[in-house]
Amino acid sequence: MATRHGSATVSLPSDTEILITRSFDAPRTLVWDALTTPRHLLRWWGPDYHPLVACELDLRPGGAWRYVSRGIDGDELAWRGVYCEIVVPERIVSTEVFEGFPDAESLNTVTLTENEGVTTLRTLVRHASKEFRDGHVSSGMEGGMQLTFNRLDDLMAIADTPAERFRRVAGRFGDRVEQVPSDAWAEPAPCDGWTARDVVRHLLDWVPNVIGRSGIVFPSSPSVDEDPVAAWAGFAETLQRALEDREVAAITFDAGPPGHLSVAAAIDMLVTGDVLIHTWDLARATGLDERLDEGLVSAMLAGIQPLDDLLRQSGHYGPKAEVPLDADDQTRLIAFVGRTPS
Secondary structure (H helix, E strand, O other), X not given: OOOOOXXXXXXXXXXXXXXXXXXXXXXXXXHHHHHHOHHHHHHHOXXXXXXXXXXXXXXXXXXXXXXXXEOOOOOEEEEEEEEEEEEOOOEXXXXXXXXXXXXXXXXXXXXXXXXXXXXXXXXXXXXXXHHHHHHHHOOOHHHHHHHHHHHHHHHHHOOOOHHHHHHHHHHHHHHHHHHOOOOOOOOEOOOOOOEHHHXXXXXXXXXXXXXXXXXXXXXXXXXXXXXXXXXXXXXXXXXXXXXXOHHHHOOEEEOOOOOEEEHHHHHHHHHHHHHHHHHHHHHHHHOOOOOOOHHHHHHHHHHHHHHHHHHHHHOOOOOOXXXXXXXXXXXXXXXXXXXXXX
16 A cells, blocks of 8 residues: 555634544545554554553543553653544544643544545544634644654555454454453354354364464463453464564465465465454354454455355355345355354
8 A cells, every 4th residue: 555644734724623634545444443443543643752652442422532642751641532423434523632731622523535445534623712723733733643644654554464454353353352241151153053152262272273383382371261351362462473573474384275375374364264254253142243344354255255165165164144135245244154144
């Protein structure tokens, strides 16, 4: 992906308003996730000399948010607010106040629009007075904002890599693992004979047996029965470290039927898609949010459809479920791998 460093624009639509506009060569859903997921925000929000170090989001109308950034000299700055309106993945309306100037609360409206793969982010900041607006403009906000958006641009530019695809999928699966109510682990999963706990167990059993042939050592404790959250976190961290280490990612090994693959290719081809599907399984079993990464869903659907006969013969997938002709890609993917999406 190309970058658009330094291309954010700032205009003043009225005496009390600031309009910030910035485009990214990335799908809207990807930009939305970067804006609304703490683990992503911690990687790009704030200029590199004063990055985010803490981030709390309760992403719902009435929910609160708070960011804390820290400079190289240890000084901390904090912002907070309350969400007023959320329309996924299009619009966020929230209040914002810089804690160093608590009287100047603003109302911010963030909108995301996509056209031919380019997402435009617009933030309209409404202040209570011209004085507050002018103070905001003269605070040096534009310079820090340009650097912040450059960092987001850089993150979008590497989004289509094995390491980042796994990070997104594993992160969302980890979110669901953390959200499972303690009394829901024994609930039946869409995979015949499995419980919700078995969904996690399956991944932690088969992946080390295959990817471990490369020499990667996976943590043996805690077990899924003892602590599924910690078990998944250690497992995912092991794979993420392998993907981010160029030497380890390049190791070639016998991955079984697919043949000899590099560690990065094996995780990308064999693991990431499996985690994606099992995120839906876990969510369906426990009544959690079933939404998956739209871009990865569409890519996986396009990739596996030509392998229909081979996949059925493998025994890993049941018969395809019937879906309406106008079904979205997630519904079609879930049906293709033998689940009943409705």
